Amino acid sequence: MPSPLWPYATPGIPDDLFERLPGIPMSPREVRLLILSSLRLKVDSVLWDIGAGTGTISVEAGLLCPKGQIIAIERDEEVANLIRRNCDRFGVGNVEVIEGSAPDCLSTLKQAPDRVCIEGGRSIKAILNATWQQLEPQGRIVATAATLEGLYQVSESFAELQVRQIEVVQSAVNRLEKRGLNQTFASIDPIFVLSGEKLD
Template structure:
């Protein structure tokens, strides 16, 4: 599904093309690429994007899955409206924004997902437990962690849920930036991306 702003078939929309709000997290482009590749989306995938933030994953997934359905889940009304504006900005019409706190609000969703993306969250273990029950067989789950504590919680949950074919990647990205008359490489905060499958 072509977008008026992003006419390419490859993901990786530059960060500055998204509308943002101060203090609202956004997955940087390079991390977003890791997440999207870990999700292994199909053109008709049903994806739950939990803790969608600025909506970058939802927008990119919406473009990659023209026959699919993306549900962006956010508890804050202003952030949910930001996601809607970013979807409109890129002409993405297959993203539904659900306002509510996970895991409680997930009961409102009738369609079981093929893919789930969980970007952090205070109730990460409870969220993972709930989505695992709803995830379709052969479905994939991807979770991110920015702290050692978050990494431990996701790893422990994956073990308890018996997630299969687990992969763990830590991003290490540096971008060239101009500072005064010099150009230097600035590091992007590293993120752990954990993924795996539900076999039955």
């Protein structure tokens, strides 16, 4: 069911419609669109959103998968409550917020995912290994990296896990902003989005 705050069938909710907390990262709309398209969600997908942060991916996925289940995993209690508030803002009822640190909390989750989204993280290799064991056959995994070191770790893990149909995209987005009397283009920090499939 469409949200009154975002009554459209397409993703791409403007950033300023989400509640935010200082210092808590949020995937900009343009990067979010890359992540969501890489996930290739189905209406009944079970998505694990690991390191959910502000909850933007969880909210958008919840709206796109009305028969699905979104598990938002966040270790910080205050940030987890922020995700819940953003879900309430958009009337999304199929997101469950789990307070815990990945990969340790992943073994307690009851539903195996057919889609996984991992946005950065200090233990990215361990998280990838743990989620790969739980990921359903024909499932898809998407991971982001903001640094060269993160890109290397995800790439190495994908090779070790024998992820198939790998795609790597780097965002290069500029937004028009008004500064004083002038309008100028401001760049958004580039992010690598890596995705692939589990064939068996």
